[in-house]
Amino acid sequence: MEYGFSTRAIRAGQTPDPVTGAVVPPLYLTSTFVQDGVGRMRGDYEYSRAGNPTRTAAATQLAALEQGTCAFITGSGMSAADLALRTALRPGGRVILGQDAYGGTTRLLTQVLESWGIETVITDPCGSQRLEEVLARPVTGGQLVWVETPSNPLLHVCDIAAVAQQAHAHGARVVVDNTFASPYLQNPLALGADVVVHSTTKYLGGHSDLVGGAIVVNDDDLAERLTFLQNAAGYVSSPFDAWLLIRGMKTxxxxxxxxxxxxxxxxxxxxxxxxxxxxxxxxxxxxxxxxxxxxxxxxxxxxxxxxxxxxxxxxxxxxxxxxxxxxxxxxxxxxxxxxxxxxxxxxxxxxxxxxxxxxxxxxxxxxxxxxxxxxxxxxxxx
CATH class of the missing domain: 3.90.1150.10 (Aspartate Aminotransferase, domain 1)
Structure with a gap:
């Protein structure tokens, strides 16, 4: 059965505790999980950097809201951006970024990832002729178009479907920062985007009491690579911040x-x-x-x-x-x-x-x- 948005927000990933029947799933404040024998885990978890039930619940909930197949909960919006970029690109890659974008994203690209071999081209990413010219230039490490819509701070609106069509024609991926809209107002994956990122600190959390980020995809290959890098490099939120995020998304x-x-x-x-x-x-x-x-x-x-x-x-x-x-x-x-x-x-x-x-x-x-x-x-x- 296909449930509506609010029902998914309250129920997706939220199975009552099987031991006590608690309606709100437990907060798993643990760093590690006991094993029944060497290499024999009791369930899906061995160490909370690799996976934690509270973080899994938040990821399942957000993926359902964004109409994606897999979500990744990170420690901040900037760590989500960095994880998405390092997963999608290699040295020699290119990012096409709007002039009107969050300053922290511009700083990450131009002052951090530039030394890693990522070129940043700042131009109008919203289907312009200039975008076409940049997309057509040779590139060796992959390229993506980074879209904020509405943008920060001028609230420019980008036609996601049109940008996705234009980018995909050149083999480029489209990442949409959906923080301002939230999945309640806009679902970029359904419009053709490849990756959605969020600062969950903002509308998803909604109460100014957590710092977090998230990535949502519906591509199995990207999901596999994100899973590896998230664990290998430690782009994870604390279980408590994930629990606060669960609570926030319900409303x-x-x-x-x-x-x-x-x-x-x-x-x-x-x-x-x-x-x-x-x-x-x-x-x-x-x-x-x-x-x-x-x-x-x-x-x-x-x-x-x-x-x-x-x-x-x-x-x-x-x-x-x-x-x-x-x-x-x-x-x-x-x-x-x-x-x-x-x-x-x-x-x-x-x-x-x-x-x-x-x-x-x-x-x-x-x-x-x-x-x-x-x-x-x-x-x-x-």
Whole structure:
């Protein structure tokens, strides 16, 4: 029987404890597992780096939500990105990355993996002629297109199916960072992507109390290689963070409904405010990505970014003046956050082609009462 999203979120990988009948599966805080004899394991587990029942439950749950066959739970979003890249590419490989991408991803590629022999080409990855030109260039270590949609922090929307078709025609893989949308709003594997990555710290966890990452695939060869490298190099989360992730994913659908409703109202308010020069939110009909987002997403997400009239100093003043919106990095938790990307999450790309405007603020719109959120922004802008 094909279950709906919320049922899968609550039941996939969540078998009641066979000994006690506990509805919530146990948290297996153990580093190792006793064996009945040399080389005779009692079950599927011998050492928690290689496998842990709590991590397996989280992986099964996430794979069901992303419509994948296999998921891998890692210790952070950046470790998930690194594991995905090292699995898909060899020295001499190439990554095509959008200019508007998370600063940490750009830093990983240009300051870490470049010395490993990975070329990074920063350009529009969303089906442009420039993408075609880069894809057609010779490469020896494989190539992939790294897509964020909606992107961080400008919420650009990429047509995943079109990019996948274009990339696959050149033998390239497509990796989609689905952190902003979450599997509730968008399923890149079903649209032709090869790999999905998440910072599970964000919407999947949803409560700002864990740090984690994940990779989801539906390709057996990639899954086998990911399994080997995850164990060999130790890209794993703790059992406790996996347990928190399990709990968070169970309420993903109801939280995302509220995030989306609140973000839409906030975006509409900001779009009419005289102190705001531009709003980025795919739910606005005037947004360049609105039509594609309407086609490939179930709703438009909980992230909003906007430019403050008056430049850098005024934008920093506004970010420091909010009370309900907390001044902090990260996103996707139940509480609303505001940040200044140029000085915070994207400071590592200052002075490069990936630098963001210094009058930009990014909001992670939480699930508080919408009247309080709008009043808070109105006071800060005023």
């Amino acid at each position: 993903l659908s109801v939280r995302m409904d509220r995030h989306c409703a609140n973000a839409g109202a906030v975006a509409a308010f900001l779009d009419q405010h005289p102190r705001v020069s531009r709003v980025h939110y795919p739910g606005l009909e005037s947004d360049p990505g609105h039509d594609v987002a309407t086609r490939q997403m179930r709703a438009y997400g909980g992230m909003v970014s906007f430019h403050v009239a008056g430049g850098r100093e005024e934008s920093i003043r506004v970010a420091s003046a909010t009370k309900v919106f907390l001044l902090a990095e990260s996103l996707g938790g139940v509480e609303s956050l505001v940040e200044h990307p140029a000085a915070m999450t994207h400071a590592s790309v200052e002075g490069t082609a990936s630098a963001v405007d210094d009058d930009l603020l990014r909001l992670s719109v939480g699930i508080e009462d919408i009247d309080d959120l709008i009043a808070d922004l109105d006071r800060a802008l005023g």
